[in-house]
Structure formats: C-alpha cells, structure tokens
Amino acid sequence: MIRKLTLAAILLLAAAPSIAQAPIRSERVQFARGASAKAIKAAIKGDQIVDYMVGVRAGQTMTVSLKTGNASNYFNITAPGAEAALFIGSTSGNSHSFRVPSSGDYAVRVYLMRNAARRNETAGYTLTISVK
Structure with a gap:
C-alpha cells in the first residue's frame, strides 16, 4: 500500500506542469558624458x-x-550583495530617492506583478535613473 502511494505521488509530480520563468535580462546603465540622469x-x-x-x-x-x-x-531596488530589496515598488509606489549607503552596483528590477504576467500583458515604460 505504501509503495503504491509513493509511486502515485511520484507520477503526479512528474506529470505536473513545470513553472517556467523567463531568464532575467541584465543591462548596464551608462550616463552620457556630463549627465547624471538617464531615461x-x-x-x-x-x-x-x-x-x-x-x-x-x-x-x-x-x-x-x-x-x-x-x-x-x-x-524594486536591491543593494550590492543583498538578498532583500531595499525598495519594493508594489508596496511603496513608482518613485524613490535615497542616499546610497555603500558603493557598488545597485539593481533596479523592472517587472510585472504575477496577475499581469499570467495574462501575458505588455507594459511599455520609461524608467528614469538619476545619481548625484
């Protein structure tokens, strides 16, 4: 009986659709000479x-x-080496300004919430980043 249940569980897991996520694309932000902002x-x-x-x-x-x-x-904004975001847009809005606590590469992650992603929606956007 236990062997049949174990086999049934394995078959169910094998038959479950895998959840595929698109790879995260990474782009380096370069400011034009003399500029401190980029759209x-x-x-x-x-x-x-x-x-x-x-x-x-x-x-x-x-x-x-x-x-x-x-x-x-x-x-979202994540500091270098951090696992948790220091700013989360879905709970805090679509703009944020802060004094940088440590030097390095900060990640500004642009995404769609799960509800929109599941519907395969498209979002055109303008992301403006300024560093002074």
Missing part, C-alpha cells in the same frame, strides 16, 4: 524581468521613477 524607454511582456545595473558610490543620492500605462508594472 530608459522599453517594454516587458508576461514574466520578463529586467535588471538595470547602476554603479554608485556611498553618499550619492539615487533617484528612480517609473512611468507606465500598466498598473501592474513596478520596480
């Missing part, structure tokens, strides 16, 4: 995710804002 116009669809990597120094002020037509489109 990035792009789009994502479904479960696509983009990490914009921004090199900053401790003490600088970083400002990020997102303009989008899709109410489920947000961004």
